[in-house]
Each structure stands twice: as structure tokens, then as C-alpha cells.
Amino acid sequence: MNEAIQLILFMVLLAVLSPLLGSYMAKVFMDEKHLMKPVFGWLEKLVYRISGIKSGDETDWKTYLFGILIFNLFGFVLLFLLQVFQSWLPLNNEKLPNVSWHLAFNTAMSFTTNTNWQSYSGENTLSYLVQMLGLTVQNFVSAATGIAVALALMRGLTRKTTDALGNFWADMTRSVLYVLLPLSIILTIALVGQGAVQTFSHYVNATTLQGSVQVIPLGPAASQIAIKQLGTNGGGFFNANSAHPFENPTPFSNFLELFAIIIISAGLVFTFGHYMKSKRQARAIFITMFILFSIGLAISLWAEYSHNNVLNVSGAMEGKETRFGVMNSVLWSVTSTVTSNGSVNAMIDSLSPLTGLVAMFNLMLGEIIFGGVGSGLYGIIIFIILTVFIAGLMVGRTPEYLGKKVEAFEMKMVILAILAPSIVIKLFSAIACSVPAGLSSLNNAGPHGLSEILYAFSSAAGNNGSAFGGLNANTVFYNLMIGFGMLIGRFGIIIPVMAVAGSMARKKITPVSSGTFRTDNWLFVILLIGVILIVGGLTFFPPLALGPIVEHLLMNLGVGF
Amino acid sequence: MKTQIKIALKYLLVMTILTGIIYPLLMTGLAQICYPSKANGSLIMKDGKIIGSELIGQKFDSSIYFWSRPSAIGYNPIPSGASNYGPTSDTLKKQVTARRVLFAKINSLSDESVIPKEMIFASGSGLDPHISPEAALMQVDRISQFRHFDITRKEELLKKIKDMTQAPQFLYLGEPRVNVLMLNLMLNKI
Missing domain, CATH: 1.20.5 (Single alpha-helices involved in coiled-coils or other helix-helix interfaces)
Incomplete structure (x- = not known):
């Protein structure tokens, strides 16, 4: 009963609050009057002045894209250097050594691409300085980058015969100052109020009641946790991520963090509605996402509460926390995998096979069910364009989206964006399954071992960052493979998306007529869901059958490994 | 450019x-x-010394204390973590069976009694500070016996467990639970 109430509360709040946040964000990005302008307006101007940005100067897609790429490159280099030199830098209270080159490469790639895959444990690898000056910064700007790309695409689809897609730097600044920062400040304080730590003190040596010594790690965690959830980053301050009592101390903190994970991505759908000047269009996208989310959630809950014939138990608690219980653990696993948030409050490796499958399938679809902030929206727009194209073929008309003709160039880019992450998942997993360096990192035998590998590359390609944590990923092989996987998964989509934005912006808008294929009704929602599931299913059914599906069947027979 | x-x-x-x-x-x-x-870090001090954090679980395997959950890291927080054993892992199966037997034996439970799941499965953080109230109640007889509690002190203990049980937050959020370290601190004062 309690479970149902929590679930309904979460869903209802999501449906009610995301349009409100969406409207607010529309005002922010269209540079109209809004709530936070009087508070941070001066800071926005200051940022522009110091950086030499002319916020009114809009650029074409190539300049916009160049800004994204060069800024991300510099961010990557800075984060890499901070790690490999951390022992010589200040705020290294615990005297941690320099990070190895391959781990630093992986982590820098991970946080600049908004993935937050972690091959390391925060407590004993990274200094306070690297956590805040390196990771927290990338938590903000990688999220803002995603929003910026989505904004460029929204403008490209809704403007006509122009090259101007906006100003990348202004979009970034507004995302950070008016959306991410204010919400992070509120969430940080709320989390500390529940018990999350926020301090620069040294780790504490405690003498336990039974007389042994326990080292208690501390740090400026809450400020990073807030943005890790809001920016769909997900990288934990501590190894256990949001299962750690210092990151997620109470059921209420859990609810807040869960909500923070999904709300901006959901809100951006309605921001798009404002750009399209059509609430109906936005609602259709939201409903599509909501349905796919609910299906995944239903399967996961059913699977997790079902009987496990190997362990002879229903609703196993391995890898779960007492305060959250089974329901909140499953709700988190689904919410954090539909969005590209890699945080966990229960260990996905230990969830039942089909719950793990849903999580993995969410990653494989490319993080488009709400998805990452910004990236979820441009991801689903890619699928929308594919759907109108397929529908156009079926009825023999030139496909259009929002009055823009979809032609060969756009379709090439769309296919590229869909193929890039799929190739990473299947090809890289195949390589890892074929070489000793890939297999020696496994923690589980049998089909579950394959799931560990498959999940790792799905997480990298989807820029999610969560893991079947048993896989020992801190090896040269995995650090490099996953690092490049994340790179392709991020920019293999951003580049074609920007190209689509640029080419769409130049087109005329055909007025709506009776022959227009509508993209704001139930028929379209059903078509879109169909296309998403068919593309995802056809691409990934074979490996999923060998991993989680076969494990599920064997589990029912009581076969363990 | x-x-x-x-x-x-x-x-x-x-x-x-x-x-x-x-x-x-x-x-x-x-x-x-x-x-x-x-x-x-919600630290708990006693006689000027830090004995732990209210939020970070500690290892308890002595007969005179409430036991905490199994932990893949033995409650050593550097670093936190879980077993990450899959749902069809034979290793996990063996562990679960062994924990079931041990918990039943040490607390003199009958074969039919259902042991709360958190007591046979390791937590996600390895530092879970809580157990369910049921799991605490199952340990009362053993603790009373080893601490030589008479009936009145045992009654007091049962009442304290009830008082210290945290209901779901705001009525509906999360699960009912009780903090093991706080329970054991209370035990020493009875």
C-alpha cells in the first residue's frame, strides 16, 4: 500500500511540475523576464564581460558546434591534469596518490561527456580538490552542454530560412545560472538537512562500540550530489553512490534525489512546446516517454517481487538498503536508467535478471525516455524524425516534421546518430567477450557475466554511467574501451544532431494542411513507441537473449552459477 | 574560430x-x-571520543549486541560497496544459506520462522545503519539471556525498540526501520 502511494505521488508530481519548470526554462532561454533574472542577472553580465561573450550574437551551426567541441576539449584536459597531479595539489587531506593515466583518461572522458561512469571509488582515489574543482564543474557544464545542443535543435526546427541557431555561450550561461545553480543550492541544503555531509574536515577515526577502528570518510559531498542528480550526471562522491548513507540518508532525501534526476529532462519537453508554440506537440512527446517509462517500471517491479528459485526468496535484499526497501530501489533503477543518470541506490548487478534487462534496455535505446538533460530531448527528436520518415514512406508523401521537409541529408544524419552508440555497444562488447583482458574482470559466471560486459558498454554509449558494479573496470583495457565508447556515444550523436539543426533552420515552413501528417495525436504516439521499441529490439534482442533472458529462464529452473 | x-x-x-x-x-x-x-557526519561522541556516526553502520557480532546486516566490506567504509553478486550466483546462495542457519541458531529460532531478508543479504553501501523492527525483536531473547536481564528490563528493552523504530517518513516514504548503533548504545544504558 505504502509502495503504491509513493509511486503515485512520484508520477503525479512529475506530470504536474514538469510543465511548470518547462515554462520557466522557456522564459530563461528566450531571454524574457523571469524569476531568477533579478537575482543572478548581474552575474550573467559579469560572466559575459570576463569571457568576452556577445550574448546577442547568434551563430550558425558550425560555429555553435565548434564552441561545444573546443570547450569540452579544454574541460577534458583540465580534468585529466587535475587527477594525474593531485598529490602535488592542495586539499588532498588524505594524501592520495596521483591517479593513473588510464583511469584519469576514463574519468575525464566520463565527466565531460555527462556519463559519470566511475572505474574508481571516490573515498580512496580522489582528493577534495579534484572532486569539486574537476568533477563538480563538469557536472554543471556537461549538463549545460546537453541543454545547449537541445536548444539549438529546437530553434533549428522552429525557425525558418535562417542560419542563426543561438549563442552557445549564452545558452550555457543561462542553463547554469538560472536552472542548474538555483535548483542545486536548494537541493544541497535540503540534503544536508537530511544528513548528507558537506565539510572540508579530514576523515574521522572512530572507535566502534565493539572496539575496532572505523575510518569515516567526509567531504563536500552534498553540493556535488545535488548537481549530479539535477544534471543527470550520476557520479557518486562515494563508491556506493546514492546507496551510501552520507549521500542519501533518508527516504525523503531519496525521494528528492529521484525527482531531481528526472524533472529537468521532463521539463525540457515542455520548453520545446513553447518553441513550437504547441502544447499538444509537447504533450505527445511527454506521453510517449511516460508510457515507455511506466512499461519498464511495471516489468521491473513485477520481476523484482517475483520468486527467485536459486536463492529461494522473493524480493531479495542483496545490494539494497533497509531504509529504501525493494520498491524505492526498483523505482530508482528505472528512473536513473531512462534518464542518463548513472547513480544507484541499490546495486543493479544484484537485481533480478529482468529488472537488470529493463535497465540495460533503457540504456540501449539511447537514453531517450526523458533521457539526459538536453540529450534526452534531442535523442527523442531523432526518433521522431525517423518515425515521420517511416510514416511518410508508408503513405508515399515527402515526410515533414513541424512543417519542415525531411530530406536525404537529415535522414543520413539521423541514422548516423542512431547507429553510433549501437555500434559501440555491440562491437565493443564482442571484443571484450573475445579477449582475456575483457573476461578477467568479471565478477559473476554464466549469462550474468555477459550482462556485466554488455551493461558496461551500454552505459558508456548511452552516456549513463551506472554499472553492473561487479565488473572490475579499472584496467587499461576497460578504461580505454569504455572511455572511447563514451566519446562516440556523446559526440557521435551531438555532431549529427547539430547538422540536422543547421539544415532544418535553413528550410521553409510549409503551412499545415489537411494532408499534413500529424505528430501531436495518439496515432503518432503509438507509432513513435513502436519505432523506438522495434529499432531497439531488433538491434539488441540477440545479445539480451544470451544475457538476462537466458539467466531469467535458468533462474526459474533453479540453475545457479 | x-x-x-x-x-x-x-x-x-x-x-x-x-x-x-x-x-x-x-x-x-x-x-x-x-x-x-x-x-x-552526524558523529556520536562518548567521553570525548568519537564512537561512530549515526548514519554509518558498524559491525556487531557479539552475543550481547543487536546484530547489523551482513556487509560485503565488513563495515570498513574505505571504500563503501556491495558484493555485486548476481541473482543466480552460487556464491551468494551459499552465503545466504549460511547466514540463515547462523541467525536462526544464535537466536534460537525455530525452523519455520521467517528471517527478515535484510539479515541474510548484504546491503548496497555495506554501511547500512538500519535493520527492520522485526529483525530487532528476534534478537531480544538472546540479548536478554546474555546480559542476564530480568523480566522488567526485558520489557523495558522491548518498549525502547518500539520507541526507537522509525516509521516511514511523512507516513508514506521508505520502510520502517531501527538504527542498530543507537539500539546498542541504548542497550548499554539499560
């Missing part, structure tokens, strides 16, 4: 200062003012 490169460098610097220095410092300041104890 050159202008973009220059902007990118300056912008990274500005963002690093803003979100990497000012933001965490400001948050630390606010947190230390609003919630000083929580921001510093």
Missing part, C-alpha cells in the same frame, strides 16, 4: 571558479551554519 578558442579558455576558468570554488564553499558555509552536526 580564434575568438571561440579564446572564449572557451576564459569561460572554463570562469565556470571553474563559479561552480568549482564559490558554489561548494558557499554551500559548505550555509550547511555548517544551518546543520552543523549533520554536515559534519
Whole structure:
């Protein structure tokens, strides 16, 4: 009963609050009057002045894209250097050594691409300085980058015969100052109020009641946790991520963090509605996402509460926390995998096979069910364009989206964006399954071992960052493979998306007529869901059958490994 | 292009200062003012010494204490973590069976009694500070016996467990639970 109430509360709040946040964000990005302008307006101007940005100067897609790429490159280099030199830098209270080159490469790639895959444990690898000056910064700007790309695409689809897609730097600044920062400040304080730590003190040596010594790690965690959830980053301050009592101390903190994970991505759908000047269009996208989310959630809950014939138990608690219980653990696993948030409050490796499958399938679809902030929206727009194209073929008309003709160039880019992450998942997993360096990192035998590998590359390609944590990923092989996987998964989509934005912006808008294929009704929602599931299913059914599906069947027979 | 490169460098610097220095410092300041104890780890002091954190579970395997959950890291928080055994793992199966037998034996439970799941499965963080109230109640007989509690003190203990049980937050959020370290601190005072 309690479970149902929590679930309904979460869903209802999501449906009610995301349009409100969406409207607010529309005002922010269209540079109209809004709530936070009087508070941070001066800071926005200051940022522009110091950086030499002319916020009114809009650029074409190539300049916009160049800004994204060069800024991300510099961010990557800075984060890499901070790690490999951390022992010589200040705020290294615990005297941690320099990070190895391959781990630093992986982590820098991970946080600049908004993935937050972690091959390391925060407590004993990274200094306070690297956590805040390196990771927290990338938590903000990688999220803002995603929003910026989505904004460029929204403008490209809704403007006509122009090259101007906006100003990348202004979009970034507004995302950070008016959306991410204010919400992070509120969430940080709320989390500390529940018990999350926020301090620069040294780790504490405690003498336990039974007389042994326990080292208690501390740090400026809450400020990073807030943005890790809001920016769909997900990288934990501590190894256990949001299962750690210092990151997620109470059921209420859990609810807040869960909500923070999904709300901006959901809100951006309605921001798009404002750009399209059509609430109906936005609602259709939201409903599509909501349905796919609910299906995944239903399967996961059913699977997790079902009987496990190997362990002879229903609703196993391995890898779960007492305060959250089974329901909140499953709700988190689904919410954090539909969005590209890699945080966990229960260990996905230990969830039942089909719950793990849903999580993995969410990653494989490319993080488009709400998805990452910004990236979820441009991801689903890619699928929308594919759907109108397929529908156009079926009825023999030139496909259009929002009055823009979809032609060969756009379709090439769309296919590229869909193929890039799929190739990473299947090809890289195949390589890892074929070489000793890939297999020696496994923690589980049998089909579950394959799931560990498959999940790792799905997480990298989807820029999610969560893991079947048993896989020992801190090896040269995995650090490099996953690092490049994340790179392709991020920019293999951003580049074609920007190209689509640029080419769409130049087109005329055909007025709506009776022959227009509508993209704001139930028929379209059903078509879109169909296309998403068919593309995802056809691409990934074979490996999923060998991993989680076969494990599920064997589990029912009581076969363990 | 050159202008973009220059902007990118300056912008990274500005963002690093803003979100990497000012933001965490400001948050630390606010947190230390609003919630000083929580921001510093909810530490528990006794006779001037730190004996732990209310939020970080400790290992309890002595007969005179309430036991905490199994932990893949033995409650050593550097680093936190879980077993990550899959749902069809034979190793996990063996562990679960062994824990079932041990918990039933030490607490003199009958074969039919259902042991709460958190007592046979390791937690996600390895530091779970809580167990369910049922799991606490199952340990009362054993603790009373080893501590030579008479009936009145045992009654007192049962009442304390009830008092210390945290209901779901705001009526509906999360699961009912009881903090093992706080229970055991209370035990020493009975």
C-alpha cells in the first residue's frame, strides 16, 4: 500500500511540475523576464564581460558546434591534469596518490561527456580538490552542454530560412545560472538537512562500540550530489553512490534525489512546446516517454517481487538498503536508467535478471525516455524524425516534421546518430567477450557475466554511467574501451544532431494542411513507441537473449552459477 | 574560430571558479551554519571520543549486541560497496544459506520462522545503519539471556525498540526501520 502511494505521488508530481519548470526554462532561454533574472542577472553580465561573450550574437551551426567541441576539449584536459597531479595539489587531506593515466583518461572522458561512469571509488582515489574543482564543474557544464545542443535543435526546427541557431555561450550561461545553480543550492541544503555531509574536515577515526577502528570518510559531498542528480550526471562522491548513507540518508532525501534526476529532462519537453508554440506537440512527446517509462517500471517491479528459485526468496535484499526497501530501489533503477543518470541506490548487478534487462534496455535505446538533460530531448527528436520518415514512406508523401521537409541529408544524419552508440555497444562488447583482458574482470559466471560486459558498454554509449558494479573496470583495457565508447556515444550523436539543426533552420515552413501528417495525436504516439521499441529490439534482442533472458529462464529452473 | 578558442579558455576558468570554488564553499558555509552536526557526519561522541556516526553502520557480532546486516566490506567504509553478486550466483546462495542457519541458531529460532531478508543479504553501501523492527525483536531473547536481564528490563528493552523504530517518513516514504548503533548504545544504558 505504502509502495503504491509513493509511486503515485512520484508520477503525479512529475506530470504536474514538469510543465511548470518547462515554462520557466522557456522564459530563461528566450531571454524574457523571469524569476531568477533579478537575482543572478548581474552575474550573467559579469560572466559575459570576463569571457568576452556577445550574448546577442547568434551563430550558425558550425560555429555553435565548434564552441561545444573546443570547450569540452579544454574541460577534458583540465580534468585529466587535475587527477594525474593531485598529490602535488592542495586539499588532498588524505594524501592520495596521483591517479593513473588510464583511469584519469576514463574519468575525464566520463565527466565531460555527462556519463559519470566511475572505474574508481571516490573515498580512496580522489582528493577534495579534484572532486569539486574537476568533477563538480563538469557536472554543471556537461549538463549545460546537453541543454545547449537541445536548444539549438529546437530553434533549428522552429525557425525558418535562417542560419542563426543561438549563442552557445549564452545558452550555457543561462542553463547554469538560472536552472542548474538555483535548483542545486536548494537541493544541497535540503540534503544536508537530511544528513548528507558537506565539510572540508579530514576523515574521522572512530572507535566502534565493539572496539575496532572505523575510518569515516567526509567531504563536500552534498553540493556535488545535488548537481549530479539535477544534471543527470550520476557520479557518486562515494563508491556506493546514492546507496551510501552520507549521500542519501533518508527516504525523503531519496525521494528528492529521484525527482531531481528526472524533472529537468521532463521539463525540457515542455520548453520545446513553447518553441513550437504547441502544447499538444509537447504533450505527445511527454506521453510517449511516460508510457515507455511506466512499461519498464511495471516489468521491473513485477520481476523484482517475483520468486527467485536459486536463492529461494522473493524480493531479495542483496545490494539494497533497509531504509529504501525493494520498491524505492526498483523505482530508482528505472528512473536513473531512462534518464542518463548513472547513480544507484541499490546495486543493479544484484537485481533480478529482468529488472537488470529493463535497465540495460533503457540504456540501449539511447537514453531517450526523458533521457539526459538536453540529450534526452534531442535523442527523442531523432526518433521522431525517423518515425515521420517511416510514416511518410508508408503513405508515399515527402515526410515533414513541424512543417519542415525531411530530406536525404537529415535522414543520413539521423541514422548516423542512431547507429553510433549501437555500434559501440555491440562491437565493443564482442571484443571484450573475445579477449582475456575483457573476461578477467568479471565478477559473476554464466549469462550474468555477459550482462556485466554488455551493461558496461551500454552505459558508456548511452552516456549513463551506472554499472553492473561487479565488473572490475579499472584496467587499461576497460578504461580505454569504455572511455572511447563514451566519446562516440556523446559526440557521435551531438555532431549529427547539430547538422540536422543547421539544415532544418535553413528550410521553409510549409503551412499545415489537411494532408499534413500529424505528430501531436495518439496515432503518432503509438507509432513513435513502436519505432523506438522495434529499432531497439531488433538491434539488441540477440545479445539480451544470451544475457538476462537466458539467466531469467535458468533462474526459474533453479540453475545457479 | 580564434575568438571561440579564446572564449572557451576564459569561460572554463570562469565556470571553474563559479561552480568549482564559490558554489561548494558557499554551500559548505550555509550547511555548517544551518546543520552543523549533520554536515559534519552526524558523529556520536562518548567521553570525548568519537564512537561512530549515526548514519554509518558498524559491525556487531557479539552475543550481547543487536546484530547489523551482513556487509560485503565488513563495515570498513574505505571504500563503501556491495558484493555485486548476481541473482543466480552460487556464491551468494551459499552465503545466504549460511547466514540463515547462523541467525536462526544464535537466536534460537525455530525452523519455520521467517528471517527478515535484510539479515541474510548484504546491503548496497555495506554501511547500512538500519535493520527492520522485526529483525530487532528476534534478537531480544538472546540479548536478554546474555546480559542476564530480568523480566522488567526485558520489557523495558522491548518498549525502547518500539520507541526507537522509525516509521516511514511523512507516513508514506521508505520502510520502517531501527538504527542498530543507537539500539546498542541504548542497550548499554539499560
